[in-house]
Amino acid sequence: MFYLSFAFSELTRRRGRTLLTAFGLAVGVALVIAVNALSTGLDNAQAKVLSPLTGVGTDMTVTRPLKLSTSGGNPFSSLSPSERAQLRSENGGGRFGLRNLxxxxxxxSSDRLTTATQLSFPQSDAKTFAALPGVAAAAGALTLTDTHISGIVPKTQPQPSGGTPGQGFGGGGFRGGPISGGGPTGPNNINFDSRTITGVDQTKPDLGAVTPGQVTSGHYFPSGSATYSAILSTAYADRNNLKVGSTISIGGKTFHVVGLSSAPLGGTGSDMYVELSVLQKLANLPGRVNTVQVRATNSGKITTVKQEITKSLSGAQVTTAADLAKRIGGSLTDAKNLSNSLGLGLEIVGLLAAVLIAILLTLASVAKRVREIGTLKAIGWSQITVVRQISLESLVQGVLGGLIGAGLGLAAAGVIDAMGLTLKATVTAPAQASGFGFGRFAQQSLAPASSIVHINAPVDLSLIVAAVALATLAGLLAGAVGGLRAARLR
Incomplete structure (x- = not known):
């Protein structure tokens, strides 16, 4: 106890130098805490952007897109005869006549539900994927383009040169022209509207194209037998002045709007969602899907599962969390990359500078205490006792500096939170097929291309403990250097 009380007496007698050394260490500790807190906040913000898309990194999306020729000429020339036949069967040949309306x-009022550029495959493949090693669950979905045409049957139907009378309009029939900005050729009293509809397996809501967590108003699909219920995207509902409780017609059936949803950044969102079995029946595609959402048991199984799925389904395209992460950009990613590259360096430089300051101040203190140290040796203190005493004083300074640094670090994190910093996360759209009619009726519309993300700076208790421990070790190191210097004094 004598040595401890003596150390405290010396430290209080030299308050200025004690506080200067402690603050030198505190700066390093505060820098470590603040940089780590900001880096954690950036990690959390990026995870928040990706989490709704990836199921915490274990989800994969399986589709079977058409591989069309981009070298000019007929874009379908690269398809096999069976793929051409399936595309023609699922899309009705592309012609829309008025003869029988x-x-x-x-x-x-008429609807045409088509698969556009996604080939369908048996819904039983979802069960096949679910049985693969490393797969926790799988759920199928069917996304279709609904071309809705309404108006007044014209008295005289336009006939193109060389066309067949009475078959339709716009080159003998409707062939999937643009919906806005000119529209397809045809009578002025006929309206065209295109919207995307996704059939969701409501028995597996966590793996659906729309999840309960994305429903911002209303509720998810009711459990039990199939119903004519619909969940609309907020954007589609706003454009068409629809809300929860409204009704909407699809394929001649009346659907009740039970909820509104918002797609995550970078996710693909349809205009509306209905139950899978209902959409399959409306589109005359029983037992068919064109998307399967697969959840792996853990992220380490993703590569293996992806390979197995590709082998089991010809032409399958598997999109993983890593693929989605590559599409995320903007100032959020720039800040995260900067934090990764400079954050650790700043922490190391800060700690080294703090240790160096503590060592230099301790050496300076020892140099000024030559007479005192000489007196201690004269009254019988050994060199080991002198070293221990100097080290004990530095240890106390280290603990004091760590505590002050922890307070400063928490204050810095609080300032970051109070500033309400925001960064922009943007997502690049995947390449879309082009050069033919269906390209204008994309299978799914991309969610908003950018989003503002709020940044905070959470501080973990273990980080504070580690920072204080580092300051304590720095104090011990400074004390050891200063003590050895004091031991050599005569």
């Missing part, structure tokens, strides 16, 4: 002057 009613008598001239009558109002008509």
């Amino acid at each position: 009613g008598k001239p002057g009558q109002h008509f």
Whole structure:
């Protein structure tokens, strides 16, 4: 106890130097805490962007996109005969005539549900994927383009040169022209609208194209037997003045809007979602899906599962969390990359500078205490006792500096939180097929291309303990150097 009380007496007698040394160590500790807290905040922000897309890094999306020729000419020339036949079967040949829609002057409304550029495959493949080693669960979905045409049957239908009378319009029939900005050729009293509809396996909501967590208003699909319920995207609902409780017609059936949803950044969101079995029946595609969401048991199994899925389904394209992460950019990613490259360096430089300051101040203190140290040796203190005493004083300074640094670090993190920093996360759209009609009716519309993410600076208790421990070790190191210097004094 004598040596401890003596150390405290010396430290209080030289308050200025004690506080200067402690603050030198505190700066390093505060820098470590602040940089780590900011880096953690950036990690959390990036995880928040990716989490709704990836199921915490274990989800994969399986599709079977068409591989079209981009070298000019017929884009379908690269497809096999079976793929051409399937595309023609699922999309109805692309022609939309008016002959059978009613008598001239009558109002008509018709829907055509097509798979566009995604080939469908058996829904049973979802069960096959679910049985693969490393797979926790799998759920199928069916996304279709609904081309809705309504208006008045014209009294005289336009006939193109060389066309067949009475078959339709716009080159003998409707062939998937643009929906806005000119529209396909046809009578002015006929309206065209295109929207994407996804059939969701409501028995597996966590793996659905829309999840309960994405429903911002209303509720998810009711459990039990299939119902004519629909969940709309907020963007589609706003454009069409729809809300929870409204009704909407799809394929001649009336659906009740039970919820509104918002797609995550970078995710693909449809205009509306209905139950899978209902959409399959409306589109006359029983037992067919064109997307399967697969969840791996852990992230380490993703590569293996991806390879197995590719082998089991010809033409399959598997999108993983890593693929989605590569599409995320913007100032959030720039800040995260900067934090990764400079953060650790700043922490090391800060700690080294703090240790160096503590050592130099301790050596300077020893140099000024030559007479005192000489007196201690004269009254019988050994060199080991002198070294121990100097080290004990430095240890106390280290603990004091660590505590002050922890307070400063917490204050810095609090300032970062109070500033309400925001960064932008952007997502680049995947390449879309082009050069033919269906390209304008993309299978799914991309979610908003950018999002503002709020940054905070959370501080973990273990980080504070580690920072204080580092300051204590720095104090011990400074004390050892200063003590050895004091031991050599005569």
